[in-house]
Structure formats: structure tokens, C-alpha cells
Amino acid sequence: MLIGEVARRSGVSARMLRHYETLGLVRPTGRTGGGYREYRDEDIRRIFHIESLRSLGLSLRDVGRALDDPGFTPTGLVDDLIRRTRERIAAETELLTRLRRIGAAEPDGWEDVLLTVALLQALASRSPEQRQRAALSAAGEVPVPVEALVEAALSETDPNVAGALRWALAQSGDEGSPLLAEALGAPAAEVRERAVQAIAELPGDEATALLRDALAHSDAVVRRHAATALGARGVAEAVPTLIDMVVEMTNDVDAADALSALAGSGPALADEIATGLVGRLGENTPGSSARRRRLAEALAEIPGATAARVLADLSRDGDRAVAVTATYVLGVRAAR
DSSP states (O other), X not given: OBHHHHHHHHOOOHHHHXXXXXXXXXOOSEEOTTSOEEOOHHHHHHHHHHHHHHHTTOOHHHHHHHHHOTTOOHHHHHHHHHHHHHHHHXXXXXHHHHHHHHHHTOOSSHHHHHHHHHHHHHHTOSOHHHHHHHHHHTTSSSOOOHHHHHHHHHHOOOHHHHHHHHHHHHHTTTTXXXXXXXXXXXXXXXXXXXXXXXXXXXXXXXXXXXXXHHTTOSOHHHHHHHHHHHHHTTOGGGHXXXXXXXXXXXXXXXXXXXXXXXXXXXXXXXXXXXXXXXXXXXXXXXXXXHHHXXXXXXXXXXXXXXXXXXXXXXXXXXXXXXHHHHHHHHHHHHHO
């Protein structure tokens, strides 16, 4: 079979077949009387073997070794091909993600495309200063796609940059809510915490609804962040979790502030909060001195008759430290 016919049947161009011959990969078994290359069945089979191995990503050099070296084993080479393929897929996936984000920004011209690319690159910079500047620039005339901001916020470890990213997400309204809600179910605890912190700074009812749902989250850290944020938003459902935080002395200062803000919404809720605190902290039993002192401190910012009555009782407590704390708190309340 002459080279033209081989090329037609195999799909390998005549030029490539000549290149294979130059490299010694496949040589025509014979020549015609006119000196033309003549390929036989075994030559054709070798060409198909070459193409099969090339389809796996092997270089022509490796193809030659695989076909001609009796001691050649494919295991190491296949492992290397797997590694290189994964790296190539990761690079292509990153490129696809970047292109989608540029498209999501709906650029008006190439200048906008270049600005978006520059901001995306800055968000991935190793420099915290560059990442922070990119986050603060995200709400500019050429905004960074929300998906990129969410991804950056969920992976950011620098507190200053993280704050800037949450601010940038808040400027975009509730667009990032679905992605952040999904991140609340992430396997990594730090990602879940960053997600709820970002949701806490989003405006609107959708964010509030997500925070309400987070009160029942299996992760205590998520519940605490949600409760603190809901307290600042005036959502009374957060009260039980906030009281738990005071009792457990976990972010208890933030929890007490949130309870104080809620108690200011009306005497009924103020009395409910005071009653809840007394129920968890007020029992006078051996070893309860620290809890009663904490109760007096927590009631400092809770208005209403119930809080005042409990503080008056505590000011006469047999434990001097508890009595002094309650007396001081009463004095501060009276001075207001």
C-alpha cells in the first residue's frame, strides 16, 4: 500500500508518516520498482499503535520506547500522564472560571475586561495589601463578580482582608446569599464560620432568613455568629442561643451586647431575657458564686422590673464579690 492510500485509510497525513519514518517510529517494509514507499499490514498496525499511544498524551519519544523497548513498563509513565492530565484539567478549569467571571461582569469594552482581569489577579495575590485593595475596589465602576468575592472571602485568613471582602459582598446586596448559604454546609469548620460572618454583614430579609436557619445549625460556632447578628437586627428568636453564650462564657460580651439591644425593644422582651438569665445563672448553690457574678454583669444593660429586682437580691448576696458587683451595677443603672 502506497503512502497516499495509507494516509487516507489511517487518517495520518503523508507528511506525518514521513516524520515518523525520520524518527524511526515506522519504516515502510518495502519499495516499489519506482522507489515509492510501500507499507504492508504490519506497518499499518504499527501506525495505529502509534496513534493509540499518542491519544493518551505520550510524546513520540515515549511512543518509540513503549513499542521497541522490551523492558519498558507502562506503570510509571501512566502515573505521570495522570498527574500531567490533572494539572492540565486544573489549569483549564481555572481559565474557564476566569472567563465566566469576566462574562458575568458584563464588560462594555476591552478596557473593562482588562480591569476585571487585574482585580481577579489581585484577589489571588500573595500580598494581603493587594488583596485588600482589590476587595475595596470591587464595588467600583467595573465590579468584581460576586462568585469571585465569595470564593475569596471563604478562603481569606487575614482579618483585615476578610473584613474588606465582607464589606464588598455587602455592597453587592444579596447576590452572594445562595453561595454563602451553600458554604454553611462545607466540611471545613473555618469555611462555615467565614460564611456565616459574611452573611451577617449582608443587608436584607434574605440574609436574615439565612441567619434564622443557622440558629439550628449543628456547628455551635455558626449558631453563635448567627445569634449575635440576629440580636443586632432585633430578632427575638436569637435570645436562647445568646443566653447559652453568656452561660458558657463563649463570646459572652458580644452576646450580652446583643441581649441588651433586644431588651431595648420593649419591657416584655426585657423581662423575658432577664427571666431566662436568672433561670440559667441565678441559682444559689455551693460553687455558684462565679455564675451569680456573671448574672449581675449580664443584667447591667437589661432594663425592666425583673432585672432590677434580681439585682437588688444579688446586692444582698452572702458572697461579698457577688454583692459588690450587683451593687455597682445598680448604681450604674440608677445614674442613667
